[in-house]
Amino acid sequence: MSEVTTLRIATRKSPLAMWQAEHIKARLEAMHPGLVVELVTFTTQGDKILDVPLAKIGGKGLFVKELEAAMLDGRADIAVHSMKDVPMEFPEGLELGVICERENPQDAFVSNTYKSLDELPQGAVVGTSSLRRQCQIQQQRPDLVIKSLRGNVQTRLSKLDAGEFDAIILAAAGLLRMEMQDRLTAFIPAEQSLPAGGQGALGIEWRTGDTAVHELLKPLHDDITASCVLAERALNRRLQGGCQVPIACYAERSEDQLWLRGLVGSVDGTTVLRTENRGAAADAETLGIQAAEHLLEQGAGAILSAVYGHEVN
Numbered sequence: 016m017s018e019v020t021t022l023r024i025a026t027r028k029s030p031l032a033m034w035q036a037e038h039i040k041a042r043l044e045a046m047h048p049g050l051v052v053e054l055v056t057f058t059t060q061g062d063k064i065l066d067v068p069l070a071k072i073g074g075k076g077l078f079v080k081e082l083e084a085a086m087l088d089g090r091a092d093i094a095v096h097s098m099k100d101v102p103m104e105f106p107e108g109l110e111l112g113v114i115c116e117r118e119n120p121q122d123a124f125v126s127n128t129y130k131s132l133d134e135l136p137q138g139a140v141v142g143t144s145s146l147r148r149q150c151q152i153q154q155q156r157p158d159l160v161i162k163s164l165r166g167n168v169q170t171r172l173s174k175l176d177a178g179e180f181d182a183i184i185l186a187a188a189g190l191l192r193m194e195m196q197d198r199l200t201a202f203i204p205a206e207q208s209l210p211a212g213g214q215g216a217l218g219i220e221w222r223t224g225d226t227a228v229h230e231l232l233k234p235l236h237d238d239i240t241a242s243c244v245l246a247e248r249a250l251n252r253r254l255q256g257g258c259q260v261p262i263a264c265y266a267e268r269s270e271d272q273l274w275l276r277g278l279v280g281s282v283d284g285t286t287v288l289r290t291e292n293r294g295a296a297a298d299a300e301t302l303g304i305q306a307a308e309h310l311l312e313q314g315a316g317a318i319l320s321a322v323y324g325h326e327v328n
């Protein structure tokens with residue numbers, strides 16, 4: 016095995032992205048004495064365009080393009096991603112095959128006044144820029160007013176604190192990773208807000224064929240999380256979805272069995288299609304595709320076409 020002495024991680028500058036890169040750096044350095052891991056920071060398109068809902072700027076890949084360019088031309092060796100933000104296809108020359116153990120995958124309810132979604136008064140204002148969260152909240156509480164909320168986790172919390180919203184919804188994983196659990200008012204159960212595919216899991220991308228780097232990363236791989244995320248991403252891919260569409264999916268694994276739940280809904284929550292599928296973890300990808308097919312049979316294509324502006328079948 017060729018010796019790698021320095022490994023460079025390409026990362027965005029947001030506090031969560033930095034935390035995630037630092038976390039992987041610490042784990043790699045602990046596992047491989049003598050290895051030096053450096054962070055190379057970037058401001059991506061997604062970080063620059065803050066005033067437009069993500070769904071309108073074609074969210075997919077907006078946060079990863081610059082990082083991928085840096086890996087391809089050798090300015091960096093790996094990138095650490097939140098799996099829910101990672102596009103389905105990788106550019107020629109890059110691959111992702113290491114998925115780390117999942118943090119809590121649930122959505123979090125955050126409010127300075129109310130204890131839970133159910134406690135919100137009629138007409139309360141909830142901040143989220145996720146169509147998936149909007150759809151599920153509106154189905155249960157059509158009276159709530161959803162207002163767009165962009166920016167990194169700290170920005171979103173400061174907008175809540177400034178009184179712009181009665182409550183906001185965030186991924187629990189982001190708050191937990193940054194040790195802001197005191198801001199987490201309540202976990203929202205999957206029955207109330209099914210998470211996005213990949214939520215709470217980190218993945219690592221590197222140059223195809225860079226076997227020395229891959230060897231260093233391998234011990235970080237978690238097979239249980241990987242099988243769950245594989246099923247979720249297969250569902251998303253079949254529905255041509257990314258993070259910024261009203262699609263939710265969440266797989267849980269017990270022994271060698273997967274239980275996958277999926278959902279597609281209209282943004283206003285008036286139509287919400289659900290499915291679930293169970294089977295062997297070894298068939299994760301098939302389970303995801305079958306669940307997607309089942310949603311399409313129920314009419315998911317028409318809902319998604321309206322969001323994407325092109326046909327899904």
Ligand SMILES: NCc1[nH]cc(CCC(=O)O)c1CC(=O)O
Nearest residue numbers: 097100185186188189214215216
């Ligand atoms: N879309 C942004 C994003 N990407 C990953 C996380 C949280 C961490 C994770 O899911 O791994 C967040 C923040 C949020 O949705 O509140």
